Amino acid sequence: MTAESKPAVGLFATCLADLFRPTVAFAAARLLRAAGCTVTVPLAQTCCGQPAYNSGDAHSARCIAKRVVEVFSPYDFTVAPSGSCAAMIREHYPALLGDDPGLREKSQTLARRTYELTSFLADVRDFTAVDAAFNCAVTYHDSCAGLRECGIRRQPRRLLQQVRGLTLREMADSDVCCGFGGTFCVKYPDISARMAGDKAHAVAQSGADAVLGGDLGCLLNIAGCIKRSGGGARVFHVAEVLAGLAGAAIGEGEGEGEGGGAK
Amino acid sequence: MKAAAQNNFPHRVQTALGNEALQRALGRARTGFQNNRRRAVNQVAEFQRMRSAAREIKNHTLAHLDFYLEQFADAVRANGGQVHWARTAGEARDTVAGICSAGGGGKKIAKGKTMVAEEIELNPALEKAGHEVTETDLGEYIVQLAGEAPSHIIAPAVHKTRGEVLELFARHHGAKKRGGDTAAIVAEARQVLREKFTGADIGITGANFLIAETGAIVLVTNEGNGDLCSCLPPVHIVTAAIEKVLPTLEDLALFLRLLGRSATGQEISNYTTLYAGAKREADTDGPREFHLVLLDNGRSAMLGGEFRDMLRCIRCGACLNHCPVYGSIGGHAYDAVYSGPMGAVLTPLSAGLRVARDLPNACTLNGRCREVCPVDIPLPDLLRKHRMREFEQKLGGARGRLALALWAFFALRPRLYQAAAGALLYLLKKTAGRRGALRKFPLAGGWTQSRDLPAPEGKTFLRRWAQGER
Ligand code: SF4
Numbered sequence: 001m002t003a004e005s006k007p008a009v010g011l012f013a014t015c016l017a018d019l020f021r022p023t024v025a026f027a028a029a030r031l032l033r034a035a036g037c038t039v040t041v042p043l044a045q046t047c048c049g050q051p052a053y054n055s056g057d058a059h060s061a062r063c064i065a066k067r068v069v070e071v072f073s074p075y076d077f078t079v080a081p082s083g084s085c086a087a088m089i090r091e092h093y094p095a096l097l098g099d100d101p102g103l104r105e106k107s108q109t110l111a112r113r114t115y116e117l118t119s120f121l122a123d124v125r126d127f128t129a130v131d132a133a134f135n136c137a138v139t140y141h142d143s144c145a146g147l148r149e150c151g152i153r154r155q156p157r158r159l160l161q162q163v164r165g166l167t168l169r170e171m172a173d174s175d176v177c178c179g180f181g182g183t184f185c186v187k188y189p190d191i192s193a194r195m196a197g198d199k200a201h202a203v204a205q206s207g208a209d210a211v212l213g214g215d216l217g218c219l220l221n222i223a224g225c226i227k228r229s230g231g232g233a234r235v236f237h238v239a240e241v242l243a244g245l246a247g248a249a250i251g252e253g254e255g256e257g258e259g260g261g262a263k
Numbered sequence: 264m265k266a267a268a269q270n271n272f273p274h275r276v277q278t279a280l281g282n283e284a285l286q287r288a289l290g291r292a293r294t295g296f297q298n299n300r301r302r303a304v305n306q307v308a309e310f311q312r313m314r315s316a317a318r319e320i321k322n323h324t325l326a327h328l329d330f331y332l333e334q335f336a337d338a339v340r341a342n343g344g345q346v347h348w349a350r351t352a353g354e355a356r357d358t359v360a361g362i363c364s365a366g367g368g369g370k371k372i373a374k375g376k377t378m379v380a381e382e383i384e385l386n387p388a389l390e391k392a393g394h395e396v397t398e399t400d401l402g403e404y405i406v407q408l409a410g411e412a413p414s415h416i417i418a419p420a421v422h423k424t425r426g427e428v429l430e431l432f433a434r435h436h437g438a439k440k441r442g443g444d445t446a447a448i449v450a451e452a453r454q455v456l457r458e459k460f461t462g463a464d465i466g467i468t469g470a471n472f473l474i475a476e477t478g479a480i481v482l483v484t485n486e487g488n489g490d491l492c493s494c495l496p497p498v499h500i501v502t503a504a505i506e507k508v509l510p511t512l513e514d515l516a517l518f519l520r521l522l523g524r525s526a527t528g529q530e531i532s533n534y535t536t537l538y539a540g541a542k543r544e545a546d547t548d549g550p551r552e553f554h555l556v557l558l559d560n561g562r563s564a565m566l567g568g569e570f571r572d573m574l575r576c577i578r579c580g581a582c583l584n585h586c587p588v589y590g591s592i593g594g595h596a597y598d599a600v601y602s603g604p605m606g607a608v609l610t611p612l613s614a615g616l617r618v619a620r621d622l623p624n625a626c627t628l629n630g631r632c633r634e635v636c637p638v639d640i641p642l643p644d645l646l647r648k649h650r651m652r653e654f655e656q657k658l659g660g661a662r663g664r665l666a667l668a669l670w671a672f673f674a675l676r677p678r679l680y681q682a683a684a685g686a687l688l689y690l691l692k693k694t695a696g697r698r699g700a701l702r703k704f705p706l707a708g709g710w711t712q713s714r715d716l717p718a719p720e721g722k723t724f725l726r727r728w729a730q731g732e733r
Contacts, residue, residue: 013724022724041728046674056650060671144629181627186709193713194591224714227700251717253699
């Protein structure tokens with residue numbers, strides 16, 4: 001690609017955004033376009049296969065990984081609004097497909113070209129044209145795979161600094177797991193609930209009006225926990241806020257807390 | 264032994280979560296350990312380089328373990344010590360009991376902290392043989408009085424609050440007037456234990472490292488109790504596992520720096536002692552007899568397999584201290600000698616995956632353990648390997664397998680997947696109505712028992728995108 005030509009990005013929507021929160025994927029697409037990319041959404045995508053992989057079903061994970069490699073290989077970059085799915089492709093596909101001579105190199109290439117959304121915007125595109133307002137004190141949850149497998153910590157914060165009206169109030173233990181853990185949260189609901197409760201407590205202690213994060217799994221978990229305990233901070237995916245698409249928060253019904261966070 | 268009870272993991276979890284004293288103790292310990300480690304690690308600019316160096320030294324040593332063990336054993340013998348190889352826990356137990364019972368029962372034994380002795384279930388065997396065993400590490404002493412097992416590899420009584428310890432002491436030491444602070448607890452224990460040290464016939468300790476080039480046994484403690492166990496009694500027995508060996512004293516220097524900082528956030532632990540065998544003629548003190556029991560217990564089998572990385576472990580406890588699951592349920596819920604992330608890797612290997620299958624699964628794979636591990640053990644990857652073996656051997660529930668198979672079937676067929684997703688979303692949305700979250704939904708009990716399920720927006724993203732929405 002030349003300096004002027006736009007990089008072609010294949011948007012990996014992630015299964016959770018596809019199912020529960022399309023706004024996150026629309027926000028990602030909008031941000032990627034604003035960052036000078038052409039965005040394609042391959043309709044043959046489903047999931048990255050992590051649920052199978054982490055449940056020990058290597059065979060299913062490998063079959064799904066193969067498909068993802070095929071579907072996303074044509075693009076200059078693959079971007080996902082999730083550190084967890086991006087880490088699956090970046091860190092685990094090469095190991096999973098390493099014994100397959102036909103796919104070894106392809107999976108390594110895809111791994112190199114795959115990014116989580118905020119790290120792609122900040123690190124690869126050096127994106128400084130965020131055009132959004134969010135009159136809110138927010139706190140940020142560092143999801144585990146994004147933080148430890150993709151090195152995401154300052155990128156979302158750097159982008160959020162550009163949002164008008166937004167202030168960041170760090171919570172204690174922002175880097176501690178919220179207890180989602182994929183199938184863990186339904187296999188061991190008691191432990192998961194304790195961890196989510198600790199997270200909700202840290203959010204409340206921070207005094208922030210909203211908690212943001214880069215992984216929908218964690219956000220559904222945190223939102224569900226806050227809701228069950230009677231409310232508190234609103235929950236958004238960071239992409240929604242950056243794209244100016246933060247309407248109803250995760251878990252918020254019609255007529256509840258409207259106003260795009262403008263309190 | 265402990266195997267059968269492993270099946271009760273969910274029950275033990277509930278008990279632990281409902282135990283307020285335990286939760287208080289865990290919360291305090293977690294904060295303390297984490298803050299201390301962070302401070303100590305941040306003081307050293309080259310900490311990450313030290314970690315990689317330590318990993319490489321361990322890998323090298325493990326690759327030549329037979330050589331270094333021979334070298335070490337020869338050096339120990341040259342120093343006047345006796346070396347006993349034990350393939351299994353039973354062999355090790357019998358060896359130690361045999362040494363203790365030489366010349367009759369009724370020995371007084373002072374014991375320093377050793378996880379290997381826990382692993383081989385030494386105390387009950389010694390007591391059965393008619394000996395009196397006293398734990399001399401304060402934490403170990405507390406759990407011994409309580410009739411419990413240690414709940415943490417470096418802080419055995421971390422699950423106890425100060426109030427519980429005071430109560431325990433009152434019961435066992437007779438009613439004394441005591442101040443309630445930690446200093447008073449320590450002073451009281453010290454007074455009781457002093458007599459045990461001076462009156463002991465035999466001292467038993469573990470070892471943190473074994474140095475191949477000199478035959479030195481390295482013991483690291485914060486209370487100095489290990490030194491009293493090893494120097495005062497006429498017989499000193501060391502129980503150590505074979506992976507503790509390091510090639511040289513220079514290697515040791517690196518590991519001591521890593522261990523103190525990772526474990527308790529100290530630059531170096533209070534007492535670090537190198538022992539080289541029995542008292543020689545010119546020595547003024549030291550044990551008359553020195554025995555080293557080297558335990559394998561499955562370790563050489565691990566060397567050739569996919570869990571080899573685990574043999575780098577130096578038992579620092581950092582992975583326990585930073586594990587949010589351990590921090591929620593404590594060590595006893597694992598019902599095993601080793602708990603936390605390292606225990607969840609080790610226990611299925613010793614007790615069998617069938618009985619310990621919950622342990623590698625009760626983890627979010629958040630990776631914090633690996634991040635703090637001073638020898639960079641890929642703990643989450645090892646836990647995942649257990650899950651793969653579990654899946655291959657069909658040890659998990661049929662329901663979970665079916666759900667996974669069903670999901671994978673759809674995930675590989677995008678059109679069907681979208682159709683099924685559409686139907687599911689329709690149901691969810693319809694149930695939710697105008698509400699933003701559901702309190703209950705069929706088959707989602709695992710989720711909704713403790714949190715609401717945020718309702719989906721409506722149609723899938725791919726559907727809307729395909730229809731031209733941007
Ligand atoms: S696995 Fe690593 S962090 Fe855990 S006890 Fe062993 S050396 Fe320490």
